[in-house]
Amino acid sequence: MDRVSDVLDLPTLLSSAISSSSAAAQATASSATTNASYASALDLHAHIKRLHTLYPNSDLVSSLTAQAEQEMKTMTTNLISSLQTQGIKLAGAMRNIGWLRRVAPELDEAWSTKQAGMGSGEGTLGALFLVCRLACLELITAALDPLRELADQESEKRNSKAAKGDAGWAAGQQTEKYLKKYLEVFREQSFAIISMYKSIFPSALPAPGSEETAPAVKPVTAQNPLQPIPSALATFPLHLVEMLFDTLRAYLPNVQDRSARDSLLTQVLYCAASLGRLGGDFSIMIALLEEDLRAELHESSEHDNVGSDSEEWVDVTKKHRVQASRLELLASGVGTARTASPVDKVTSPLK
Numbered sequence: 240m241d242r243v244s245d246v247l248d249l250p251t252l253l254s255s256a257i258s259s260s261s262a263a264a265q266a267t268a269s270s271a272t273t274n275a276s277y278a279s280a281l282d283l284h285a286h287i288k289r290l291h292t293l294y295p296n297s298d299l300v301s302s303l304t305a306q307a308e309q310e311m312k313t314m315t316t317n318l319i320s321s322l323q324t325q326g327i328k329l330a331g332a333m334r335n336i337g338w339l340r341r342v343a344p345e346l347d348e349a350w351s352t353k354q355a356g357m358g359s360g361e362g363t364l365g366a367l368f369l370v371c372r373l374a375c376l377e378l379i380t381a382a383l384d385p386l387r388e389l390a391d392q393e394s395e396k397r398n399s400k401a402a403k404g405d406a407g408w409a410a411g412q413q414t415e416k417y418l419k420k421y422l423e424v425f426r427e428q429s430f431a432i433i434s435m436y437k438s439i440f441p442s443a444l445p446a447p448g449s450e451e452t453a454p455a456v457k458p459v460t461a462q463n464p465l466q467p468i469p470s471a472l473a474t475f476p477l478h479l480v481e482m483l484f485d486t487l488r489a490y491l492p493n494v495q496d497r498s499a500r501d502s503l504l505t506q507v508l509y510c511a512a513s514l515g516r517l518g519g520d521f522s523i524m525i526a527l528l529e530e531d532l533r534a535e536l537h538e539s540s541e542h543d544n545v546g547s548d549s550e551e552w553v554d555v556t557k558k559h560r561v562q563a564s565r566l567e568l569l570a571s572g573v574g575t576a577r578t579a580s581p582v583d584k585v586t587s588p589l590k
Contacts, residue, residue, distance in 0.1 A: 250306040256280040322371035361440040366471035372432040389413035393493045411493035422506040476519040
């Protein structure tokens, strides 16, 4: 009876281990505590699976196995939810991906290559990671809704031509505040997402010294013409840039002041330079953005303020490159005055 009682307690112990690991993760406890709880849960699940292998015809063991599988789904859900938290770091993300590889092996590339011939080196986990971090980015930008609502009011006033008597609203000051915050969040989060992805899934990147510019894929059988599936990172930066430019196209026409627009476009160039360090430079796209801006202002019959400016993006790009070159010179130490060492300042006692 004691053995039967111990077996019946296995699902409860598994549920407790998963709950404690989730609570430890939410309470920002030490990684050792969380790892120990996850390891205990995996050991219990493996023990239940062994019992099912030994007693496949037992209704009791089959019932325990079904309960254990349900608990493991809960654990998978908790791990996926943890990838969407705002304060997650590289080490924590790598641990969560490692646990997901063990809890849900069907998401891993090794299992996928056997089943469907997917050879991008990451399986479904890469796309899952990017989707989770994208959800986190959207959650952070949603916190800017109060500023966005003020920007929407300026858009309505601009479209209805009712803001001519209000200089503050006509200049788009609220829109400028919103776009500055949005660009700051976008620059930090987009760089963090892609850099973490490249650190967690290095096998999905081109090999050093290879001539391929696209993410490396492993050779698979040619049975399915849609295989192999490329890395999820192949199109993710394009999606991020499209999100950014959709926001700029919607709100940048509200900013009537030339210096304010130049400041915002400079921030866009800094975002492009940040992603450019990871291979996603999109600075040339501000030329297309200005064309859309000119068309928008022309349709609103307000092109006298902006439409007459010649190639605004060219001036902004030149200023940005000058500032970037100065920063590089300062970082390299070129042009700084050479300070004399204390040894040089000491006069010889023979003089």
